[in-house]
Amino acid sequence: MSSSDLLLELSHKAMQLLQEDANKIETLIQVQMENLATRKCPLYEEVLDTQMYGLSREIDFAVRAGLLEEADGKQLLAKLERNLAQLYEALAINQNASS
Amino acid sequence: MSSSDLLLELSHKAMQLLQEDANKIETLIQVQMENLATRKCPLYEEVLDTQMYGLSREIDFAVRAGLLEEADGKQLLAKLERNLAQLYEALAINQNASS
Numbered sequence: 001m002s003s004s005d006l007l008l009e010l011s012h013k014a015m016q017l018l019q020e021d022a023n024k025i026e027t028l029i030q031v032q033m034e035n036l037a038t039r040k041c042p043l044y045e046e047v048l049d050t051q052m053y054g055l056s057r058e059i060d061f062a063v064r065a066g067l068l069e070e071a072d073g074k075q076l077l078a079k080l081e082r083n084l085a086q087l088y089e090a091l092a093i094n095q096n097a098s099s
Numbered sequence: 100m101s102s103s104d105l106l107l108e109l110s111h112k113a114m115q116l117l118q119e120d121a122n123k124i125e126t127l128i129q130v131q132m133e134n135l136a137t138r139k140c141p142l143y144e145e146v147l148d149t150q151m152y153g154l155s156r157e158i159d160f161a162v163r164a165g166l167l168e169e170a171d172g173k174q175l176l177a178k179l180e181r182n183l184a185q186l187y188e189a190l191a192i193n194q195n196a197s198s
């Protein structure tokens with residue numbers, strides 16, 4: 001295997017791993033969205049924040065290690081942040097409606 | 100550059116980055132150790148825990164990405180954890196002495 005092929009393979013692998021971790025957070029957001037009406041777990045917000053922080057550190061590391069373009073990392077995080085903002089908005093509306 | 104040279108270079112770079120992050124935590128621990136007698140910042144513990152979590156996620160990612168041996172990652176974390184345990188012990192002794 002040539003060195004450029006290897007770099008491509010490692011970068012692909014890195015992106016795949018980050019995407020897996022992003023998907024896990026996505027699922028956490030989805031589950032909480034579906035449970036809006038029934039129950040609200042107060043720890044959800046903290047768990048999500050922690051997971052987002054963990055992912056951002058992984059992305060930052062991958063960029064510094066030369067396996068990921070900074071723009072791709074930012075895009076991955078930005079997408080999750082939009083979903084997270086939607087969840088928090090829905091939570092706030094739900095809280096106002098029930099109070 | 101051959102692909103094995105590239106992998107070696109990337110692995111070396113990864114270890115260097117992780118060591119840098121570990122050193123930052125080490126400095127945080129050191130600073131708090133030196134300030135034991137004068138003042139105690141209640142947020143220190145939380146900052147250190149967060150930084151340790153961030154580093155553990157980076158190490159985990161580097162192992163999964165094939166850039167780091169699992170044993171080397173564990174060793175890096177274990178060393179910091181020992182220092183952290185010493186700090187917490189010193190904090191506890193200091194607290195008992197002043198109460």
